[in-house]
């Protein structure tokens with residue numbers, strides 16, 4: 796289920812969560828930019844309530860979890876993602892070339908760097924490859940908030956020489972879709988190497 800700020804804010808119990816994570820996402824983006832020496836209003840100007848969204852994931856139990864992913868390995872095509880997961884567990888990420896499980900903690904939020912922050916930071920921050928595996932007997936829920944810019948936003952490295960050529964978010968989404976249709980998987984940032 797995809798919740799945009801419009802439908803989130805009118806009717807669901809997700810409203811307080813959405814409102815809080817939206818503020819948190821902006822703060823985190825600013826802090827991460829500042830760490831690189833950039834005091835920037837870029838994220839506030841380009842990531843608007845209408846361009847960010849919340850995705851509610853439900854993973855039904857699966858009797859053959861080793862054969863079927865809840866969510867295929869991927870990187871997120873945004874600046875950053877704030878993820879809340881329940882106590883079941885299933886999120887895994889690649890660290891030093893190995894898949895590792897993220898210990899589930901419903902009291903904590905997981906922050907994932909997305910492709911756009913990697914490009915903007917000129918590879919200082921890396922978007923993390925992750926996946927969700929299923930559980931043989933338990934249903935699992937997670938909620939992910941994606942800090943995304945408008946399609947017109949141009950992503951340009953904050954330092955030189957730039958690893959990636961500049962591109963609009965629209966161009967990025969189109970390339971991802973094209974690759975998925977053509978090859979069955981997302982290629983991602985390497986398509987935009989200089």
Ligand SMILES: O=C(O)CCC(=O)C(=O)O
Pocket residue numbers: 850852866871878880885886925926927936937939
């Ligand atoms: O459910 C999870 O743990 C991961 C969700 C996720 O990666 C996504 O929605 O992009």
Ligand SMILES: [Fe+2]
Pocket residue numbers: 869870871925
């Ligand atoms: Fe993801």
